[in-house]
Amino acid sequence: MKLQLALDLVDIQGAIDLIKEVEEHVDVVEIGTPVVINEGLKAVKEVKTAFPDLTVLADLKIMDAAGYEVSQASAAGADIITILGAAEDESIKGAVEEAKKQGKQILVDMIAVKDIETRAKELDELGADYICVHTGYDLQAVGQNSFEDLHTIKSVVKNAKTAIAGGIKLETLAEVVKHQPDLIIVGGGITSKEDKKAAASEMKELMLQG
């Protein structure tokens, strides 16, 4: 089980400073969608240059022109690139094909997918490296989470790794760990804490025990 730190509310220097604090406890660093919108793929490039040994995920949430966008993120140094599960199969195929060509991986974000079970089976067959259930900020705000969806994808996915994101905190981590996803994505659960290093360390410890 790996821990991914999601960085959404920082600029490039803020991202670099934050990663320095927690890098020994995290496996993957995500350059979040708002950061890419604000700073462009330069954010991915600068973080990868500063931390060449860390796995960097570019949370592009691709919806179209997938092969091209994956090629651009790959050139910037991303190791994993995200596409939306709601995208057309042709887009998923384009992303997977380009990622394979570049030696990168694709994480499919299931945000807003209604029939999680059917789509997860299809995405698994289309060659996704990761399938990630995700409760975005707008549904977190009305009290939702993705724990049940994680159970659903775990029961149907045969090849892809599974991941979960959305509002995961130290207090809810044990519930997530119980379902044994391959990747747990945490943003605010670490970045909102005064002592971010301690938060990441406690979370990683709990995952290792699980």
Ligand SMILES: O=C(CO)[C@H](O)[C@H](O)COP(=O)(O)O
């Ligand atoms: O992709 C995202 C929002 O769309 C976030 O990066 C993801 O939800 C993790 O952050 P948090 O733990 O704060 O919810």
